Every structure is written in structure tokens, then in C-alpha cells.
Amino acid sequence: MDAKTYTAPPSIGRYGSRALVFGVAALALAAAVSFLFPQEHIPGPVQFFRAYLVAYIFCTGLGVGSLAWLMLQHMTGGGWGLVIRRPLEAATRTIPLLALLFIPLAVSLFVHPGGESLYEWSDAAKVAGDEALRHKSAYLNPVFFIVRAVIYFAVWGVMMYFMNKWSAEQDKTGDPRIRRLMQDASAPGLLLFGLTVTFAAMDWGMSLEPHWFSTIYGLIIMVGWGLSALALMIIVLTVLGAEEPMEGVYAPLYFHDLGKLLLAMVMLFAYFSFSQFLIIWSGNLPEEIPYYLRRLRGWWQYVGLSLILFHFALPFAMLLSRGVKRHARALRNIAILMLLMRVVDLIFIIAPAAYQDTAEPTGIHWQDLLTMSAAAAGLFGIWLWYFFGQLTKRPLMPLGAPELEKTMEAAAASAHH
Amino acid sequence: MQRVDNLDDDRGIHTTPAVIEPGHDFGTVTDKISSIVLRKRTPLGWFVGFLISFMLTGMMMGTILYLVMTGIGIWGNNQPVGWAFDIINFVWWIGIGHAGTLISAILLLLRQEWRTSINRFAEAMTLFAVASAGLFPLLHTGRPWLAYWLFPYPNTMGMWPQFRSPLMWDVFAVSTYATVSALFWYTGLIPDLATLRDRARSKFGRVVYGMMALGWRGSARHWHRYEITYLLLAGISTPLVLSVHTIVSFDFAVGIIPGWHATIFPPYFVAGAIYAGFAMVLTLVIPLRKFYGLEDFITERHLRNAAKVMLATGLIVAYGYMMETFTAWYSANTYEEFMIRNRFFGPYAFYYWSLLVCNVVVPQLLWIRFVRHSTVALFVIAMFVNVGMWLERFVIIPISLHRDFLPSSWGMYSPTIFDFTMFFGTIGFFFFLMFLFLRFLPVISIFEMRTMVPEAQLPEEKLP
Numbered sequence: 001m002d003a004k005t006y007t008a009p010p011s012i013g014r015y016g017s018r019a020l021v022f023g024v025a026a027l028a029l030a031a032a033v034s035f036l037f038p039q040e041h042i043p044g045p046v047q048f049f050r051a052y053l054v055a056y057i058f059c060t061g062l063g064v065g066s067l068a069w070l071m072l073q074h075m076t077g078g079g080w081g082l083v084i085r086r087p088l089e090a091a092t093r094t095i096p097l098l099a100l101l102f103i104p105l106a107v108s109l110f111v112h113p114g115g116e117s118l119y120e121w122s123d124a125a126k127v128a129g130d131e132a133l134r135h136k137s138a139y140l141n142p143v144f145f146i147v148r149a150v151i152y153f154a155v156w157g158v159m160m161y162f163m164n165k166w167s168a169e170q171d172k173t174g175d176p177r178i179r180r181l182m183q184d185a186s187a188p189g190l191l192l193f194g195l196t197v198t199f200a201a202m203d204w205g206m207s208l209e210p211h212w213f214s215t216i217y218g219l220i221i222m223v224g225w226g227l228s229a230l231a232l233m234i235i236v237l238t239v240l241g242a243e244e245p246m247e248g249v250y251a252p253l254y255f256h257d258l259g260k261l262l263l264a265m266v267m268l269f270a271y272f273s274f275s276q277f278l279i280i281w282s283g284n285l286p287e288e289i290p291y292y293l294r295r296l297r298g299w300w301q302y303v304g305l306s307l308i309l310f311h312f313a314l315p316f317a318m319l320l321s322r323g324v325k326r327h328a329r330a331l332r333n334i335a336i337l338m339l340l341m342r343v344v345d346l347i348f349i350i351a352p353a354a355y356q357d358t359a360e361p362t363g364i365h366w367q368d369l370l371t372m373s374a375a376a377a378g379l380f381g382i383w384l385w386y387f388f389g390q391l392t393k394r395p396l397m398p399l400g401a402p403e404l405e406k407t408m409e410a411a412a413a414s415a416h417h
Numbered sequence: 418m419q420r421v422d423n424l425d426d427d428r429g430i431h432t433t434p435a436v437i438e439p440g441h442d443f444g445t446v447t448d449k450i451s452s453i454v455l456r457k458r459t460p461l462g463w464f465v466g467f468l469i470s471f472m473l474t475g476m477m478m479g480t481i482l483y484l485v486m487t488g489i490g491i492w493g494n495n496q497p498v499g500w501a502f503d504i505i506n507f508v509w510w511i512g513i514g515h516a517g518t519l520i521s522a523i524l525l526l527l528r529q530e531w532r533t534s535i536n537r538f539a540e541a542m543t544l545f546a547v548a549s550a551g552l553f554p555l556l557h558t559g560r561p562w563l564a565y566w567l568f569p570y571p572n573t574m575g576m577w578p579q580f581r582s583p584l585m586w587d588v589f590a591v592s593t594y595a596t597v598s599a600l601f602w603y604t605g606l607i608p609d610l611a612t613l614r615d616r617a618r619s620k621f622g623r624v625v626y627g628m629m630a631l632g633w634r635g636s637a638r639h640w641h642r643y644e645i646t647y648l649l650l651a652g653i654s655t656p657l658v659l660s661v662h663t664i665v666s667f668d669f670a671v672g673i674i675p676g677w678h679a680t681i682f683p684p685y686f687v688a689g690a691i692y693a694g695f696a697m698v699l700t701l702v703i704p705l706r707k708f709y710g711l712e713d714f715i716t717e718r719h720l721r722n723a724a725k726v727m728l729a730t731g732l733i734v735a736y737g738y739m740m741e742t743f744t745a746w747y748s749a750n751t752y753e754e755f756m757i758r759n760r761f762f763g764p765y766a767f768y769y770w771s772l773l774v775c776n777v778v779v780p781q782l783l784w785i786r787f788v789r790h791s792t793v794a795l796f797v798i799a800m801f802v803n804v805g806m807w808l809e810r811f812v813i814i815p816i817s818l819h820r821d822f823l824p825s826s827w828g829m830y831s832p833t834i835f836d837f838t839m840f841f842g843t844i845g846f847f848f849f850l851m852f853l854f855l856r857f858l859p860v861i862s863i864f865e866m867r868t869m870v871p872e873a874q875l876p877e878e879k880l881p
Contacts, residue, residue, distance in 0.1 A: 132749040215681035
């Protein structure tokens, strides 16, 4: 292993504490605006919970999405997986924090100021007056909602625990069987991931509009999570690669591979979203189309248009270029754009749900935009602080991985071409 | 214990069987593959298989003749089940074709070298499957000689097809797919056709293969252009795998019939297509490598990889069934709920349960390593999937149609003898083309296999 120990540079700790200060401030801003400048029909607490939900789904996607990438790279192998493995593992170790951060959402189920709530179905009075909600109450009720969340986090937590434990053991012993073990556990792990994320997506996102349903919804959120986790990893590599000990370790070859994966995720997300739109638009059924009517009228249609342009067209066109994919800075900029657009997409999914009862074309309310983006930035800051803390705890490369040496040689060789 | 056996002791990288068995060089690869076409005596089994498939093709021709003379009333589909065997078989065949494109184009772009020995064969499978598929909608028009009306062309009647209809998109998707697949396959064949031309003993063989080789001389410039063309065609084919079956799924999902109108359909259909396609690849390749002694080229590794792809895509398909069932309840929509109840307990419940056994239960055996390593077990599971994927389309199409919104317009569907002669006829037609291909063209890409032997490997190319 010569002199290389790949310990994280001290600057990472500094970034972490800055992110924490910024995060707490932004979250406080979101809370202040929610409570001091409420909208007409949306009381302060509900406004805050809605903003928090955007932030929460975004940040959970970073932690849980990383879990999927971690298992995927164990299954497929390849240099790109090796270089992002430690950042991925660090991101999965934020899952306990994310479980803790779920508490406000659980609380929201029991808060109904002025008859308004985050989730309409959590209010017994509303359920009693609505036949469809009565039917769904076997699934959509506060207790079962919390039980399900506990199950999701238990599943994710167990997978996170073993993947990290085995990886640490591999560092210590270099036992070749561990590689096989992680590979074998990853296939059923991904299966469990798919199931839990699907239902988590329906619980947390889809049930905001409890009369509406779409069978592809789980896949859309799943790919969104994968996309944001991958974009974050690209950014982390460029940050780490800027100084010793990682300077020069991340060869263009890996950025090229990660760029290809980012392109694939961008296309997959667009494919799923467009399929959902086209099918619902063509069917034009009364229980489905309101979802899009709320989002394609007034100012919201421009948000939708911005998604087409900046969540798909622009990154798609840029990522086609081989030069862009191999250029770390250029790729990082696209990754930052993708993280921003993920927040925009979540706002697009979540915000209009609060205007289900208004027949008017839905306007965009500045409170929504401000509280939701501030909350997303805030929770992301807090999450980053924890993530950076985890990142400094282990070497930045899996030292015990049998393929490490070969991969580093190949990367060095490719850099000269 | 089994784990330890598979480990390469010092590096910890478990050994996977090679994509080509050791002991081959440029000469033996060329000999072995080209001899099937040029040297060896045609085995008796080939004649038997050819004859059977030829007879089935004759049966198909007879059915088509009767259908064209009489009308599509000879089939069982009628109100309320307007789509049945014709569309089931169309979707089934198109799906089978997709594995060929996946193997030849997507795996090429992903630099998966193991694809080399099966891509030619898989592309041929695509082509013949698309040919079989195309017959069904063509004949379902009832007047196949007027099928050109499907294309938008300026005409004196001033009529245009309905551009909002997915059936219209289907015409474009499938015809593009057929064209690109044929081009891709033929382009890949050219260097090998030249090899056959050079090695053929008969004058006739030299002339025919020579004409088909389009003057290939193997110069550096030829190779340069060839590589560019092939890569471009691979790039064009790749989105087609997704787009064709996505549009096939729109044929249903864009409508509002419960059981058809589901947003999950596009990815679920694409996964189902690849699932069915890999099952068909295994069905064909397992006997083929045995009879022609191609075990050195189509190795255990290929079969295991195909098994893994089948397991993964099969799970996506199962996910689709699960989402449909859960959402039907969650929707609180009477018609959606009834559709699922009708699948599980209605008059055609037997077929839905069989589908679940074939597509969801049996393939779970592929999780077990020794099942993946057993050629016989893989063949049997692949047969289950072939049947299961046909049943899936049966469940989606006639079962959704036979009981929709109004109980007064419910009805039952049963196929006639001509539905079966047409279906089995196309299976015969598919194998008829397959047997011709086996006999007259190199079933494995000779020149690509040459790049797999040790003497072709340069150290720089061994990047991970």
C-alpha cells in the first residue's frame, strides 16, 4: 500500500461546519416565512411541513439513492464504482440521521390547524366525508403510515449496516471472500430497495393527492433519487480531487463512466415522466387528469417547461459530448444543475397538491417557492455536515479491495493516452 | 464451500468461464464456424427440422390464403373482444426480437465482449421474429393489399391517418425497427460473407457469396468504414429497443380500458420484451451449441449471463403485476378493482394463475447458483418464460376486453382453429428462416471471434 493512506483532508471538516451553519439558518428562514407570512388557506405549520417534505424527500434520496448505487457497483464491478465507493458508503451512513429527521413528518399527521393538514387523509373528519378516502383508510392512516416508515428505515438500515461493516472488514483483512459476499448480498438488496422506495414514494409523495394514482410513480421517484445521488457523487469527487491525497487519483476515465451513467439517468427520468404524462393526458380521465391540470395552468406550466429544458434537454445535449464527460469541472457543473433541478421537480410535484380544492388556475405563491427552496437548502446543509463527518472516518479508497491496484494502474495508463 | 471453490486464490476474483475456450487461434475459429456452412455434411437432424418447419410454414400460407379470400371472420375475435390472437402474437413476436437488438447493439456500446459469439444469431432471431410479428397487424387489416393506407401520403381522397393514435406510431416504429435491424445484421455479415466467398469450393458458392460480400477486400479503408458504420447503426438501434416496445405499450395504455390504461406500461413492456427475448435466445442456443458442437464459443458464461438478465427483467415484470394489483385497490375505482378481481377469479382465472407460475414463481429458481449452471434447467425455465410471456399478452388483451364498463356488453372469447394454425404457422415460419440461416450463413461472427483469441489481445486493450 506504500505511503498512500487516502485519509480525508482537513478541509472536509471545515466545509462540513460551514454547511451546518448555513443549513440551520436556511431552515430557520423557511420556518420564519411559513409562520410569519402564511398564505390565505394554508396555516403556518402546514406550510412548514410542505416545505420540509420537499427537503426531506430530496435528502433521503441522497442517502438511500447512494445505497442503491453502492449495491449496483458491487454487482457490476468496474473502476467507476471503486472510486465512488467510500463517498457512497459515507452517504448511506446518513440513513440513521434521515430516520430521525422523519419525526416532523410523523408529527404532521396529528396537526390539523384550522382543518388543514399536510396529508388530507390524516384528518379523520375529512376521511369520514369522502368515500374514496374511507376505502383507502386501510392503507392511508397515520399509524400504518408510521409503521411503514419504520419498516423502510429498518430495511435500509440493515443493508447500510452490513455493507459498511463488510467493507471495513475488507480493509482490515483483505479477505477475498468478502467481495463475493457483498456481490451476492447486493442482488436481493436491490430488490428490497425497489420495493421499499416504491411504497415510500407513494406514501410520502403520491398520497398528497389521495384521489390520484399512477403505477409508475414509484419508479419516477426511484430514478430521481438515483439521479441526485449520482450527481452528488460527481460533485464530491471534484471536491476531493482538488487536493492531496486524492489529487490526480480520479482519472478522466472515471468521470467519463460516471458521465455516461448520469446521461442514462437523465434519459430514464425523462422517459418515465413523459410516459406518465402522455398516458394520463391521452386517457383524460376525471380521477387522473386533475394532477396535470393543476400543473399545466397558470405559472406552473413554465415550471414544467423549465423541467423539460433544464432537467432533460440541456443536460442531455451536453452529456452527449465525450469531452464534457471527461472534463471534471464541466461534468460537475452539470451535476450541480441536476441537483437544483431535482429540487425544482420535487416542488413541481409537491406544491400544487395544496390547491386541490381550488378551481382557479393555480398561481405560484412566493411563500411556496421561498419556503420550499430554503428548506431544501437548509436540510441539505445539515445533511452535508453529517455526510462530511462520515466521509472523514474512513480512508477515501477501499484499501482492501482486491481490484484496487489494477484499477489504479489502468487509470494511470489511460491518463497518458 | 462452493464459494471457495470458485475463487482464484490470490486475487479474490472468482473465475468466470471464458467467452472462448482455450486452445483456439485465428485458423481454428474460422474453420470451425465456416465449416458448418461449407464443409460438413448437412446433418440429418437439419433436414428433419427443416421439413417440419416447412410444413408449418405451408399451414400458415394456407391460413393466410383462406383469410384473404374469406375475411378475418375466420378468427375468433369479435365484439367485445376485437383484439385477440392477432395482437397477442404480434406483441409476443416483437418482444422476442428485442433481445437480439439488446445483445447486438446495447451490449456492443457497453463494451460487453461476451456478446460476440451470440450477437449474429440473436440479430437473425430479431429479424425473423419481426417478420413473423409484422404479418399479424398486416392481416388484421383484413385487406393487406391496402396496408399502404397506413402511411401518411398525399392522396386524392385528402385523407390522413390519425396522428394521435398509437397504432399510427406503431407503423413507424416497427417499420423503422425492421429496416434498421436488417441493415445492422447485413452490415455485420459482410466481412464473413467475404470469408465464405474465399473458402467456398463450388463456383456457385463463390459467385453468390461474392455478390453478397459487396466487393469486400478487407483493406484497412474497408475496415475503417465498416467500424464507423457498425457503431453508428448500433447507436441508432439502441433507442429503438426502448421506443418500439414503449409504443407497443402505448397501443394499450393510451386507451382507457381498465387493464390497459396504466402508467407503468412502458417500462414494464420493455422489460417483458427483453425477458421473453432472452428466454427465446436460451431456447434456441442451448440445442444449437449442442448439435453443432459450438460449446467452445457459446460457453457456460453466455448461458449464465442470459440467465441473470432473465432474472432481473423477470423481477421488473413481476413488479409491474404487483403495481397493477395494488393500484387497482388503491385507486378506489370500481372498474379497476373489478378488472383485477376478474383476472384472479373470473372465467379466465386459470390463465392468470398460470401466468404467475410461469413468469414469477418458476424463474425465481434462477437465484440458485446450480440452477443457473445447469443447461437443462435453464432450457426448462426458458420454456416456462416463453409460455408465460404469451399468457401475459393473453391476460392483458382479451381478458381486459371481454368485461369492460357495461355488463350488458360483456362477452366471452374463444379462438378458432385458424387462430391456432396462424400462430403455430408463424412459429414454423420463424424456424424455417432459422434453419435456412443456419445452413447458408455463418451463425457466429467469424471475424469478431477472431478478435477474442489470445493472439489478438494487445496489452493496452485490457483496461477494466
